[in-house]
Amino acid sequence: xxEPQGCDNLEKTIExxxxxxxxxxxxxxxxxxxxxxxxxxxxxxxxxxxxxxxxGKSTLARHFNGLLTPTGGEVxxxxxxxxxxxxxxxxxxxxxxxxxxxxxxxxxxxxxxxxAFGPENLGLPQAEIIDRVNWALHTLKLEDxxxxxxxxxxxxxxxxxxxxxxxxxxxxxxxxxxxxAHLDPRGRREVLESxxxxxxxxxxxxxxxxxxxxxxxxxxxxxxxxxGTIKMEGTPKEVFHQGVKESQTIKDMGLDFPVAxxxxxxxxxxxxxxxxxxxxxxxxxNNLCQLKS
Amino acid sequence: MSIEVLNLSHSYxxxxxxxxxxxxxxxxxxxxxxxxxxxxxxxxxxxxxxxYLNALYIPRKGKVLIDGENTADxxxxxxxxxxxxxxxxxxxxxxLxxxxxxxxxAFGPTNQNLPxxxxxxxxxxxxxxxxxxxxxxxTRDIFALSGxxxxxxxxxxxxxxxxxxxVxxxxxAGLDPRGREEIMDVVKSxxxxxxxxxxxxxxxxxxxxxxxxxxxxxxxxKIIMDGPTREVFARTExxxxxxxxxxxxxxxxxxxxxxxxxxxxxxxxxxxxxxxIAAFLKDKEARxxxx
Amino acid sequence: xxxxxxxxxxxxxxGETRVHRLDPRTKIIGAxxxxxxxxxxxxxxxxxxxxxxxxFLVFISGIPPGYALRGLKPMLxxxxxxxxxxxxxxxxxxxxxxxxxxxxxxxxxGLHMGNxxxxxxxxxxxxxxxxxxxxxVVSLTDGLENLLxxxxxxxxxxxxxxxxxxxALRFVLILAEELEKIMKAQMARGVAFDRGNFIxxxxxxxxxxxxxxxxxxxxxxxxxxxxxxxxxTGGKGRTKMKTLHMGRVDLAAALIMLFFTGLMIYVIVTxxxxx
Numbered sequence: 043x044x045e046p047q048g049c050d051n052l053e054k055t056i057e058x059x060x061x062x063x064x065x066x067x068x069x070x071x072x073x074x075x076x077x078x079x080x081x082x083x084x085x086x087x088x089x090x091x092x093x094x095x096x097x098g099k100s101t102l103a104r105h106f107n108g109l110l111t112p113t114g115g116e117v118x119x120x121x122x123x124x125x126x127x128x129x130x131x132x133x134x135x136x137x138x139x140x141x142x143x144x145x146x147x148x149x150x151x152x153x154x155x156x157x158a159f160g161p162e163n164l165g166l167p168q169a170e171i172i173d174r175v176n177w178a179l180h181t182l183k184l185e186d187x188x189x190x191x192x193x194x195x196x197x198x199x200x201x202x203x204x205x206x207x208x209x210x211x212x213x214x215x216x217x218x219x220x221x222x223a224h225l226d227p228r229g230r231r232e233v234l235e236s237x238x239x240x241x242x243x244x245x246x247x248x249x250x251x252x253x254x255x256x257x258x259x260x261x262x263x264x265x266x267x268x269x270g271t272i273k274m275e276g277t278p279k280e281v282f283h284q285g286v287k288e289s290q291t292i293k294d295m296g297l298d299f300p301v302a303x304x305x306x307x308x309x310x311x312x313x314x315x316x317x318x319x320x321x322x323x324x325x326x327x328n329n330l331c332q333l334k335s
Numbered sequence: 336m337s338i339e340v341l342n343l344s345h346s347y348x349x350x351x352x353x354x355x356x357x358x359x360x361x362x363x364x365x366x367x368x369x370x371x372x373x374x375x376x377x378x379x380x381x382x383x384x385x386x387y388l389n390a391l392y393i394p395r396k397g398k399v400l401i402d403g404e405n406t407a408d409x410x411x412x413x414x415x416x417x418x419x420x421x422x423x424x425x426x427x428x429x430x431l432x433x434x435x436x437x438x439x440x441a442f443g444p445t446n447q448n449l450p451x452x453x454x455x456x457x458x459x460x461x462x463x464x465x466x467x468x469x470x471x472x473x474t475r476d477i478f479a480l481s482g483x484x485x486x487x488x489x490x491x492x493x494x495x496x497x498x499x500x501x502v503x504x505x506x507x508a509g510l511d512p513r514g515r516e517e518i519m520d521v522v523k524s525x526x527x528x529x530x531x532x533x534x535x536x537x538x539x540x541x542x543x544x545x546x547x548x549x550x551x552x553x554x555x556x557k558i559i560m561d562g563p564t565r566e567v568f569a570r571t572e573x574x575x576x577x578x579x580x581x582x583x584x585x586x587x588x589x590x591x592x593x594x595x596x597x598x599x600x601x602x603x604x605x606x607x608x609x610x611x612i613a614a615f616l617k618d619k620e621a622r623x624x625x626x
Numbered sequence: 627x628x629x630x631x632x633x634x635x636x637x638x639x640x641g642e643t644r645v646h647r648l649d650p651r652t653k654i655i656g657a658x659x660x661x662x663x664x665x666x667x668x669x670x671x672x673x674x675x676x677x678x679x680x681x682f683l684v685f686i687s688g689i690p691p692g693y694a695l696r697g698l699k700p701m702l703x704x705x706x707x708x709x710x711x712x713x714x715x716x717x718x719x720x721x722x723x724x725x726x727x728x729x730x731x732x733x734x735x736g737l738h739m740g741n742x743x744x745x746x747x748x749x750x751x752x753x754x755x756x757x758x759x760x761x762x763v764v765s766l767t768d769g770l771e772n773l774l775x776x777x778x779x780x781x782x783x784x785x786x787x788x789x790x791x792x793x794a795l796r797f798v799l800i801l802a803e804e805l806e807k808i809m810k811a812q813m814a815r816g817v818a819f820d821r822g823n824f825i826x827x828x829x830x831x832x833x834x835x836x837x838x839x840x841x842x843x844x845x846x847x848x849x850x851x852x853x854x855x856x857x858x859t860g861g862k863g864r865t866k867m868k869t870l871h872m873g874r875v876d877l878a879a880a881l882i883m884l885f886f887t888g889l890m891i892y893v894i895v896t897x898x899x900x901x
Contacts (some may be wrong), residue, residue: 171867351693
């Protein structure tokens with residue numbers, strides 16, 4: 043397992059040990075979704091989990107807050123095992139989750155009331171609930187929309203409300219399960235910016251499940267899943283670079299390279315001296331400008 | 336088969352306190368065989384507009400002509416129009432209902448009351464077009480399919496009606512890169528080999544840049560841009576002002592041009608970018624050698 | 627085709643009118659009393675009074691009257707059927723026969739019973755809709771829960787019941803949305819829902835029915851998972867952001883309600899029931 047660079051410490055917020063999960067376990071229709079997965083989520087990082095549909099990434103993510111419990115092995119959240127039912131309450135305070143479809147996550151007909159749903163469930167005193175709701179609205183820049191009905195918001199705004207609702211629970215870690223899948227370019231950008239800001243400014247650990255390579259490159263580390271196991275792991279640079287070397291690997295696992303990497307690889311083939319591990323647009327542009335002058 | 340939209344306006348929830356206008360005096364036309372992309376921020380009216388093209392909505396204000404036939408005409412055969420203009424919805428896998436894949440795909444042609452052998456032939460062709468092997472999948476339970484396969488089955492269900500025009504509404508949403516590539520290949524072959532006219536609605540600028548020859552850009556119920564794809568994507572600031580973006584490649588090329596790279600406008604694909612940048616750099620090298 | 631337009635039950639229309647600002651408990655109790663009075667009313671005079679009162683409520687709540695009635699549209703066919711049933715099939719000794727049709731007799735008692743049933747359904751629906759139009763989901767939940775609290779000591783899971791009710795209400799709109807989506811998808815494949823005889827039309831329901839159920843269940847499941855993820859474990863230990871407190875508006879409402887109840891009781895007692 044590879045450890046992240048640039049993190050304060052190597053404290054593990056989430057840890058899986060030989061995690062296996064099978065749907066309809068024990069029947070003849072059993073489907074092995076996860077096979078012996080060992081991985082960590084380190085405190086303070088943004089971790090990307092990628093993999094084609096059916097690779098098991100969503101199943102894995104749902105183990106992080108105890109929505110699913112292992113059929114084999116164990117998942118520890120700050121040392122607490124999800125196998126023990128008594129831990130689930132505490133675990134869900136530590137790990138929050140945002141889902142793909144904003145319409146099916148929001149409970150109330152007023153934005154600020156929906157954000158209060160989580161803190162209310164935690165049994166917090168009224169004054170604190172109000173504080174947290176205000177803070178969440180402010181952090182996600184939703185103050186103007188606080189008394190609106192979610193029904194009248196755009197999909198991107200609804201997703202921001204969903205994130206605010208999770209944020210108000212002050213979790214240490216937020217899992218985002220393909221949060222931008224149904225959004226327009228602006229919505230995607232806003233959600234990604236929010237995720238990065240929450241990590242950098244509030245210190246919240248983020249786990250981002252996504253198919254968009256231009257989101258992955260902003261993560262400290264990434265994991266590539268395929269067939270229920272982890273096939274690749276490392277910083278985005280390391281993973282994509284390895285993918286380039288082994289040519290087809292990334293594509294075999296149903297993924298793609300960031301456009302900057304594709305351009306870099308192509309220009310290298312044309313004989314130019316381009317750094318082989320480029321993943322960001324910035325890097326490519328700087329590199330090419332150097333070649334120009 | 337041509338499509339003409341004239342001065343079309345549409346309001347939702349008319350007569351309720353939630354009434355709001357989603358289309359404002361929209362006019363455009365699509366010629367036979369074109370591949371037109373339709374982009375715009377969410378809630379700009381794209382889906383509503385598209386649903387006028389297969390007569391799911393009939394105009395109250397304005398006109399929609401499908402191959403010259405006015406959809407608002409009382410004598411118009413809407414069912415036939417809906418076979419000629421196929422529509423694939425967002426997340427189409429949710430409309431599957433029959434016990435087996437074959438039966439579900441046969442639903443459309445069955446509604447046309449065609450003879451059994453013809454239906455079977457249409458189903459087989461449709462499945463082949465989307466890359467689902469007929470023998471393997473025709474008796475398979477729809478719930479036993481993967482997400483990507485279900486989506487392809489849903490698309491086949493529309494193709495089995497032999498449409499001349501296809502409206503594809505955000506059909507790559509939620510797919511992984513390989514799934515997207517597969518679907519885009521299917522769409523490409525439908526356009527190039529089957530000569531089907533395509534209206535491609537999408538939130539992915541990259542997808543649209545790949546295949547669309549012409550782009551319609553909507554914002555707040557109006558078409559604000561209509562032109563060749565390259566030209567539309569050259570209007571960077573305007574697109575960004577309404578919340579859209581360029582294809583990733585174009586963003587990079589745009590930045591390079593600001594940094595002094597003399598690259599032609601309207602580069603949309605990775606391959607084009609590579610050859611143009613390479614050409615520019617080699618050119619520069621050559622000129623520097625001479626001076 | 628726009629099915630969701632006519633769904634008013636479970637929809638919240640934000641506003642700042644006095645009715646909106648009332649404590650939800652006032653509104654719930656008020657609605658309850660109104661419904662009881664409705665069920666006691668059996669004269670046309672009494673129904674006339676109720677109509678006037680409801681018109682008054684619609685007016686001060688800022689809900690456009692046309693919109694308040696819109697939700698009735700989907701029910702009209704069923705109501706008509708019920709009325710016809712009563713007209714011809716209601717059994718009552720010595721009542722005048724109005725006319726005959728084939729083997730059926732339309733009786734006066736049947737006419738009145740039909741009217742009674744329809745009036746009750748219409749008003750019940752309107753009162754409930756008015757309630758949901760002017761009260762947000764959370765307010766409704768809070769209000770109902772608060773009122774049912776005394777029953778908790780008897781073992782009634784008041785919070786869970788209320789939550790179930792409220793989400794069921796939300797799902798009226800969600801089901802309509804799903805139905806519209808699926809009907810459009812099947813229409814796009816050539817199903818003409820408006821053509822065909824009764825049997826043919828009934829057969830057309832199947833391609834809609836299954837995906838509708840699956841779609842609705844899927845949405846429900848996603849909602850439950852999302853609620854779970856936000857630590858929802860039922861009512862135990864739950865607190866509230868908003869406290870309910872009654873104000874002057876509620877006092878005024880209580881007085882108005884009291885006055886109306888008195889008036890209604892007088893009318894009910896004085897006037898002959900038509901059935």
